[in-house]
Amino acid sequence: METVDIKQPVLQLNDKLAKENRENFAKHGVYVLNILASPGSGKTSTIMATIDALRDTYNIAVIEGDIASNVDSERIAKLGIPAVQVNTGGACHLESDMIKRAVDQLDLDNLDLILLENVGNLICPVDFDLGENAKVMILSVPEGDDKPLKYPGVFQASKAVILNKIDTLPMFDFDQKAFEDHVHALNHEVPVFPISATNGQGVDAWADWLSKHIEDAHAQQGE
Amino acid sequence: MHEVGIISGVLDAVDKSVAANHADKVYAVNLSVGEETEVIKDCMDFAWEALTPGTVCEGAELHVNMIKPKSVCLACGNEFEHDRFHNDCPKCGSYETQLIAGHELTIDSIDVDIPDDESAEDSAEEPQENSDANAAPHTPDASAAEAYTDAMNSYADSLKSEYRQAPTEEEKRSGDHEMQNEKESQK
Ligand SMILES: Nc1nc2c(ncn2[C@@H]2O[C@H](COP(=O)(O)OP(=O)(O)OP(=O)(O)O)[C@@H](O)[C@H]2O)c(=O)[nH]1
Ligand SMILES: [Mg+2]
Ligand SMILES: [Zn+2]
Ligand SMILES: [Zn+2]
Numbered sequence: 001m002e003t004v005d006i007k008q009p010v011l012q013l014n015d016k017l018a019k020e021n022r023e024n025f026a027k028h029g030v031y032v033l034n035i036l037a038s039p040g041s042g043k044t045s046t047i048m049a050t051i052d053a054l055r056d057t058y059n060i061a062v063i064e065g066d067i068a069s070n071v072d073s074e075r076i077a078k079l080g081i082p083a084v085q086v087n088t089g090g091a092c093h094l095e096s097d098m099i100k101r102a103v104d105q106l107d108l109d110n111l112d113l114i115l116l117e118n119v120g121n122l123i124c125p126v127d128f129d130l131g132e133n134a135k136v137m138i139l140s141v142p143e144g145d146d147k148p149l150k151y152p153g154v155f156q157a158s159k160a161v162i163l164n165k166i167d168t169l170p171m172f173d174f175d176q177k178a179f180e181d182h183v184h185a186l187n188h189e190v191p192v193f194p195i196s197a198t199n200g201q202g203v204d205a206w207a208d209w210l211s212k213h214i215e216d217a218h219a220q221q222g223e
Numbered sequence: 224m225h226e227v228g229i230i231s232g233v234l235d236a237v238d239k240s241v242a243a244n245h246a247d248k249v250y251a252v253n254l255s256v257g258e259e260t261e262v263i264k265d266c267m268d269f270a271w272e273a274l275t276p277g278t279v280c281e282g283a284e285l286h287v288n289m290i291k292p293k294s295v296c297l298a299c300g301n302e303f304e305h306d307r308f309h310n311d312c313p314k315c316g317s318y319e320t321q322l323i324a325g326h327e328l329t330i331d332s333i334d335v336d337i338p339d340d341e342s343a344e345d346s347a348e349e350p351q352e353n354s355d356a357n358a359a360p361h362t363p364d365a366s367a368a369e370a371y372t373d374a375m376n377s378y379a380d381s382l383k384s385e386y387r388q389a390p391t392e393e394e395k396r397s398g399d400h401e402m403q404n405e406k407e408s409q410k
Contacts, residue, residue, distance in 0.1 A: 002337055003253075004244050006330045010232050010254070092225055123261045124225040127328070152307045153261050186308065188318035 017096035021131025028108035029221035034132035039120030041140040045197035053207035058112035093124040134159035148182035226266035246335035292325030
């Protein structure tokens with residue numbers, strides 16, 4: 001018996017295509033956000049609120065990852081925003097080749113921002129780089145303040161955390177201070193944005209953060 | 224449960240390495256998995272049991288070497304192991320730390336048999352009559368290759384969306400290209 005060295009990343013192909021995506025986005029000065037959250041936490045609603053806040057300033061497109069349906073992309077298309085649906089056919093996360101094909105359907109030259117709704121899942125999408133500028137995670141109040149203790153990976157991987165559905169705080173025993181402490185223990189300086197995607201509360205602060213990052217991406221492209 | 228997808232990627236890489244090295248029997252596949260990935264060892268084992276029958280890895284063992292997270296403190300230079308939940312420096316308390324281990328997801332190596340006659344000469348000559356009886360069942364013959372392809376295809380079909388298409392020629396070529404280099408360096 002002999003041992004043959006392979007020494008190869010398991011996700012080599014995914015990482016390679018992610019890198020190509022990232023270079024493509026940078027070349028066109030497009031900022032790409034990979035949005036991670038549980039089913040029903042308000043990913044699509046937050047995307048719609050973000051569009052509302054930023055559509056006068058930036059050209060935006062959306063890529064909707066879903067196991068099967070195209071309900072979400074239709075919601076976005078109704079707003080007059082380009083939306084590409086990616087059905088993963090049962091897979092629990094998006095992979096970089098799916099994004100590559102979706103992006104082919106978009107006019108990158110005329111875009112500043114792509115919002116990417118990943119499949120509702122706090123685990124699998126974390127391991128798959130798509131070529132995004134940043135991952136952000138959305139947790140909604142009804143899910144409970146202990147989630148950072150159960151899903152540390154997604155909180156560590158995120159550059160910003162959105163706490164959605166804060167209009168429902170009076171209905172739940174969600175401890176906002178405890179939640180932020182748990183988050184910051186995992187990811188010391190990550191900003192937390194409490195919002196209500198449906199009534200618009202807090203969305204401005206989130207949109208400001210995002211605008212700043214889009215501008216930084218533009219500035220880097222200019223260099 | 225992306226462990227199924229991960230194992231199918233592992234099988235793909237093993238298959239290529241087995242072919243490149245003219246190996247026949249695979250005894251074990253050795254992976255390193257960092258504890259800060261979202262991979263669960265039990266799910267890997269399950270996926271291994273489900274996907275290996277009919278492949279070169281049928282009957283082989285999966286060795287998953289779980290790697291503990293380790294960080295270096297950017298303030299004081301201290302290197303320390305930690306769990307998933309605490310990565311602040313135990314020496315100076317700084318949060319300015321950088322993960323240096325614990326995010327691996329790597330195929331390290333495979334334990335295989337490489338028949339002597341194969342390593343002596345590369346040509347695919349007719350095996351001698353009455354050749355080693357135990358070598359025969361593991362020789363990657365056409366039917367084993369077919370069974371493997373079928374297993375992979377039906378798995379791929381079950382995952383494939385209407386949207387996803389087969390890799391483009393360009394992707395195929397660049398993928399092959401890397402294998403080619405590896406093959407060359409092993410010669
Ligand atoms: N009260 C309240 N409800 C909200 C808020 N945001 C979203 N919802 C509701 O939560 C439900 C799910 O919202 P979506 O935006 O579809 O959530 P999603 O995460 O995109 O869902 P999937 O894509 O199906 O996983 C809808 O009924 C929304 O109206 C909020 O801030 N407050
Ligand atoms: Mg949605
Ligand atoms: Zn999964
Ligand atoms: Zn220190």
